[in-house]
Amino acid sequence: MSYEKTKQLKSLISEIKQQDYLILVGIILIPLIIGIFLVKSAKQKKNDLLKxxxxxxxxxxxxxxxxxxxxTDIYNNINDTYFTYHKKSSTIAKCNLCLEELQFISKNKAxxxxxxxxxxxxxxxIITELKNNFQTYDNTAFVEKRILEYDYLFKKSPFPLDKYQKVAVVTDDTHNLVVAGAGSGKTEVLITRAAYLIERKPDTIDSKRILVLAxxxxxxxxxxxxxDSRFGFDVKIKTFxxxxxxxxxxxxxxxxIDTLQIVDETEQQRLVLSVFNEKIKDNKFQNDIINYMKAYGDSEICKSKYDFEDKETYYEYMRNLTYTALDGTIVKSEAEREILNFFVTHDLNEKRVKVLYETPAEWMVYKKEDGETRAPGPDFFFPDYDIYLEHWALDKYGKVPEWFKGKNPTEVYKNGMEQKKKKFAEQDKYVLVETTHKDFKQNNFIEILEDRILIALKKKNPGKTFEFTQISYEKLVNRVWNECVVSVRSLPTNIGMFINIAKTYNLTPDEIEQRIKNEPWSLKQTEFANVALKIYLSYENKLRSENKIDFSDMINLAVRKLKQKEYLYKNCFDHILVDEYQDISQQRYELIKSLMDKNDGCKLFCVGDDWQSIMGFSGSNLDFFVQFAQYFDHPAVTHLTVNYRSCKSIVDTGAEIIRHNGNVQIAKDALAHNNTLEPIRVYISIHNTKFVNNYYTQVAQHCISTIDTYLQNGYNPQDIMILSRIANNPKLKNKLHEYASACNVPISFEKKxxxxxxFMSVHASKGLQxxxxxxxxxxxGLYGFPSEKDNPDIFELATKGRKKDTEEEERRLFYVAITRAMENLIIYSQIDSESKFLGEIENHVIVEKLQN
Known part of the structure; x- marks a missing residue:
């Protein structure tokens, strides 16, 4: 019964009851004339209502x-097609609505x-029986029947599909997620799924109404x-x-639109680099980069006392804060960083000033109250000039910050100050320069610092002239600490990545600017974003002026058009199939969602492996996979659990790696089709980080020698793969090339x-074996596992959603590396720098030290 008729019937019954009541009242009032009229009127109205x-x-x-x-037809035909959650839910809802109205009528049967x-x-x-049948129905029998019926399709793969794969193909809810593992044949499942949709009866799908996205x-x-080769079918297969x-x-x-020029990834990098090279000529932009360099070592978002529940927790936080200067020295306050940065960015009489931080001054040794001898470490020492600099933490009131320890922190601190100053007063060799927190709060602190240092220099060297000069931008880049240098040299690449990620989340330059102002970020993130934003704006202007769009624009503009134009791609697709769904991004999700909204009854089939989600740097968001049901309601989830690629020892090791990611990943079984337990060997070089050249030499020699042994024993070059977290490591590549050439071992460092x-990066190896x-x-370290070369924190301003854990993705990348191996896996590390990931799989590997 329709809602309107039900409403009218309820109103009708209510009015009939009302007239019965009025008739009763009228009978009571018959002695009065009004009673007669009331009875007559109510009876007349009731008769009309009864008609x-x-x-x-x-x-x-x-x-x-x-x-x-x-x-009844739905129930009788329930085995002809998959009974989806949404069809089941709407059918039961119909039953419930009808039963509610029928029971209302039943209550008024008089x-x-x-x-x-x-x-x-x-x-x-009847409806109650049907409802119960719908509620208890599941698709198990239907799926099993279809698997038997279409067995010939499953045999067309080079390796016939297993039970889990067949179930995944046939399961046909409105929203379907196939959670796969490494080497579990997920692409085979997607291809067979497309063939099954076209081939099945009676619910066959026109091939033109199927979209596959890769x-x-x-x-x-x-x-x-x-x-095409296996089934002879042709469907629309597109990249996003x-x-x-x-x-x-x-x-x-x-x-x-046809006159628009499409900027591919290579052209985009060239354009970003072109804009960057133009900007870098400007001193103001150079200064922006210098500000980023100064903030590079400080990744923590600064907190105020209002972020803590109590004072003591806040005080502890403040006491433990550290700051990284441009030369990589970790200091204890912003002022100390500012001081040290001055001497990194300035030369004295055209020479770099040597500065030692908190180096013990043996000549100041004294005995503490407990009898222990102590050599104080003044803040800064300039050994070439016998000058010390102490920065006292005293404010304009002569007090130390409230978080200093002790009952009387200022008194204790001042006593220590006086002891040090007394030691300086008792000798003639060294000069003490002093600054305070009060000075630091002045707008001209650097001038104060420079003046006091120059006075001390002239005191130590009467008649000699001293002058500080700011060094050039290029000279500074070469002077800062190594990791910061790598980041600065990588700025054009990282800015290009930042722009891509921002576009992936559909964030315009204006929106990025607002986020810088309105949200909490670390100083490093803010300064990088300030640099990147200037390039982003110029890059966008350049694209528009040259009538160009880049790859990200293609998707964002397409989503906008789909939302603006109702007719566009309306009722075009019955099924959308998505490969590698674990790499889905915000913009790709928006594209899928827009197409689903345009096509009533369209079904979605997504296959992927969240354990292999390694594209966070380019904007992929694992939440779309792990929290699939939040984006596409009530999905059917099937699992591909058998790894057909790797032997059991490698499969078990891979699962152990992911176990350390906890609840971030979907829990699933990882079973090996090949139960062989080949040993996984880890070779540790005896050369530590101080002897990088020896380390790479030893690893390259052992690696090439071992490869040569495999080749001598019948292995083909294509059977062997060399992986590194960062492929662009010149020292390592040169050593490999040198020893490969000497041993006549054929190695390719190119894609073809x-x-x-x-030889390739782990990222490039995905999908290979x-x-x-x-x-x-x-x-x-920088080129290691987890890598410190990539800086996901600087890209966060270009993303939306939860803060991505760098270590989680690095661990997934390690998993991808491990699971490329089918039979044998050989890992190399270094004696004093072993990755924490190796400790997590220590029960699965055999560790040996490499000897000279």
Missing amino acids: LKETFIHEVEKENKALITEL LFSSDFNNFISKSIY YQNKAAREVHERL HSLGLEILKEANRNSD SWNKIR ARVVFLLNVVE
């Missing part, structure tokens, strides 16, 4: 018979004939070739970017490699 009721009874019978027929009441009772019984052109071509461009062309027919051993994998440089 109307008969019309409604007829309509109720008609509608309920139609509904029972509809529900108003109806016995025949109608019998009809109502029978209807309640991430790379290579993957799209692979899906197309396999689908090419689909975006297609949508733009469709939305802008008869416009100048025919009959050569492949080899019988033997050599994993180099599993150490801490």
Whole structure:
């Protein structure tokens, strides 16, 4: 029964009851004239209502018979297609609504004939039975029947699909997520799924109404070739970017869209570099970069006392704060950092000033109250000039900050000050320069510092002239600490990445600027964003002036057009299939969602492995996978648990790695089809971080020698792969190349490699495999695992959602590296710098030290 008719029937019954009440009141009032009129009027109105009721009874019978027929047909045909959650839910909702109205009528059966009441009772019984059948129905039997029926499809793969893969193909809810593992055949499942949709009966799908989305052109071509060669089917297979461009062309027919030039990744990098090289000529922009360099070592978001529950916790936080100067020295206050940075950025008489921080002054040794001897470490010492600089933490009131320890911190601090100053007064060799926190709060602190140092220099060297001069930008870049140098040299690349991520989250330069102002960030993040924003603005202006769009624009503009134009891609697709869904980003999600909204009844099928989500640096957001149900409600989730690539020892080791990521990943079984337990060997170089050249030499020699042994024993070069977290490590690559050439071992350091051993980054290896994998440089540090070279924290201003844990993604990347190996895995590390990841798999590996 429709909602409106139900409402009218309820109103009708209510009015009939009202007239009965008025008749009763009228009978009571018959002695009065008004009673007679009341009875007559109520009876007349009731008769009219009863006539109307008969019309409604007829309509109720008609509608309920139609509904029972509809529900019965659904139930009778329930095994002809998959009974989706949404179909089941809406069908049960229909039953509930109808039962509610029928039961309302049943409660008022005195108003109806016995025949109608019998009809109502029978209807309640039938619909209740149907409802119970719908509620208890599941698709297990249907899935098993379909698996048997379409077994011939599953055998067309080079390796016939297993039970888990078949279930994933046939499961056909509105929203479907296939949670796969490494080497579990997820692409095979996606291809067979497309073939199954076209081949199945009676619910066949027109191939033109199927859309497959892949991430790379290579993957799209692979899906197309396999689908065509095995099944002879042709469906629309697109990358997200090419689909975006297609949508733009469709939305802008008869416009100048075809004159737009598409900027690919290489051209984008060139454009960003071009804008950067132009900007770097400007002193103001150089100064922005210098500010970033000064903040590079300070990644923590500064907190105020209002962020803490009590004073003591805040005081402890303040006492433990550290600051990194431009030369990499870690100091204890902003003022100390400012002081040290002055001597890094300025030369004295055209020479760099040597500064030692908190170096014990043996000549100041004294005995403490407990009898222990102590050599104080004044803040700064200039050994070439016999000058010390002490920065006292005294404010304009002569007090120390409130977080200093002790009952009388100022008194204790001043006593220590006086002891040091007394020691200086008792000798003639060294001069003491003093600054205070009060000085630091002055706008001219650097001038105060410079003046006092110059006075001390002239006192020590009468008649000699001294002058501080600021060094050039290029000279400063070469002078700062190594990790900061790498970051500055990588600025164009990192800014390009920042722009890509911002566009992935559809954040404009104006929105980035607002985020800098309104949200809490570390100084490092703010200063990087200030640099990146200037390039972003100029880059966007350059694109528009040259009538160009980049890859990210393709998707963002396509989503905008889909939302603006109702007709665009309306009712085009019945099924959308997405490969590598673990790498989904905000903009790609928006594109999928917009297409789903445009196509009523369209079904979504996503396959991926959250354990291999390693594209966070380019804007992918793991939440879309792990929290799939929040974005696409009530999905059917199936698991591919068997790894057909790797032997058991490698599969077990991979699972152990991910276990340390905790609840970030979806828990799942990882089973090996090959139960062989090949030993995983970790070789530790005996050369520590002080002897980098010896370390790379030893690793390269052992790696190439071991590869040569494999080749001598019948392995082909394509059976072997060499991986490194960071492939662009010149020292390591040069050593490998040197020893490979000497031993006549064919190694390719390029993407294309025919009959050569492949050397590549772990990121580039995703989707590939080899019988033997050599994993180099599993150490801490800049080029290690987890890597310190990449700086995800500087990209956070360009993202939305939760703060990404760098270590989690690095661990997933380690998992990807491990699971490229089919049979043998050899890992190299360093004696004093072993990666923490190795400690997490210590029960799965055999560790040996490399000997000279």
